[in-house]
Amino acid sequence: MQRVENLLHESVRSEYNFATRTSLHLVDAGGKRFRPLFTLLAAQFGDHDAEDVIKSAAIVEMVHLATLYHDDVMDEATMRRGASSANARWDNSIAILTGDFLFAQASSLVSELGVDAVRLMARTFEALVTGQMRETIGADEGEDAVEHYLTVVYEKTGSLIATAGRFGAEFSGADEVHVGALERIGRSIGIGFQISDDIIDIDSPARESGKTPGTDLREGVRTLPMLYALAGEETDSRLRRLLSGPITVDHEVDEALELLRTSEGMARARRTLDRFADDARAELDLLPAGPARDALARLAEYVVDRTR
Numbered sequence: 001m002q003r004v005e006n007l008l009h010e011s012v013r014s015e016y017n018f019a020t021r022t023s024l025h026l027v028d029a030g031g032k033r034f035r036p037l038f039t040l041l042a043a044q045f046g047d048h049d050a051e052d053v054i055k056s057a058a059i060v061e062m063v064h065l066a067t068l069y070h071d072d073v074m075d076e077a078t079m080r081r082g083a084s085s086a087n088a089r090w091d092n093s094i095a096i097l098t099g100d101f102l103f104a105q106a107s108s109l110v111s112e113l114g115v116d117a118v119r120l121m122a123r124t125f126e127a128l129v130t131g132q133m134r135e136t137i138g139a140d141e142g143e144d145a146v147e148h149y150l151t152v153v154y155e156k157t158g159s160l161i162a163t164a165g166r167f168g169a170e171f172s173g174a175d176e177v178h179v180g181a182l183e184r185i186g187r188s189i190g191i192g193f194q195i196s197d198d199i200i201d202i203d204s205p206a207r208e209s210g211k212t213p214g215t216d217l218r219e220g221v222r223t224l225p226m227l228y229a230l231a232g233e234e235t236d237s238r239l240r241r242l243l244s245g246p247i248t249v250d251h252e253v254d255e256a257l258e259l260l261r262t263s264e265g266m267a268r269a270r271r272t273l274d275r276f277a278d279d280a281r282a283e284l285d286l287l288p289a290g291p292a293r294d295a296l297a298r299l300a301e302y303v304v305d306r307t308r
Contacts, residue, residue, distance in 0.1 A: 131155025
């Protein structure tokens, strides 16, 4: 991972020092580095030390960081990874331009991996953008709200993690069957993580999750348990009223959380999470036994276990 960090820092440098400084703002803020780590894990089914594996791991993290700069502008966020967001420290224009700069640097690096890699990353860029647009605009009239949600989650989160899995496996020289399996595992794990975040926002005490429960309710964001609750005929009428818009009163947030925790909507969201975890586990059967497959199995379990 240190080689990835070194390349990441090298790749965001520019002749224009200010661009370097704004780019390093989030690079140096840290983070889980889940996407490059998943790339390296996928590469364990081939030559994990290959130079193109390291490049691809740095690329997916740069792309992810670029989206964070843009997200913070759209969300008017003031903090990111324990530090001031770029839009708060400078302004919206600088944050947007820094995100664009990171996309450019990632594109330059991916060009070294060949035409197929460029094509895949272009499709991933498209998914990241259309996912954000779908979320911003909302479901079309007559469109199923849950299907819309799952499409948004795949495009905004699952698509890049799926690409991370394919890149790591492909550039390690893994068998094509393994490459496809690892791409699909990334897709399922990416979607699963977002669903588990939705559940945690409702059903985990702040002392355990480190997050304030009900954040989505306060912001008027309809997550999967809420969408299922609104779609169910058996849902309490009081809960329907509470979910009709953002909730600004604390005791009403607490009431909505309590109703959601025992709702069929929450039960259905948990079953959907289980399904995506099962999808990931099923792909493991295509991979050779060993520590890397065991690590992927634990990751699939963790996606579910973190909500318990």
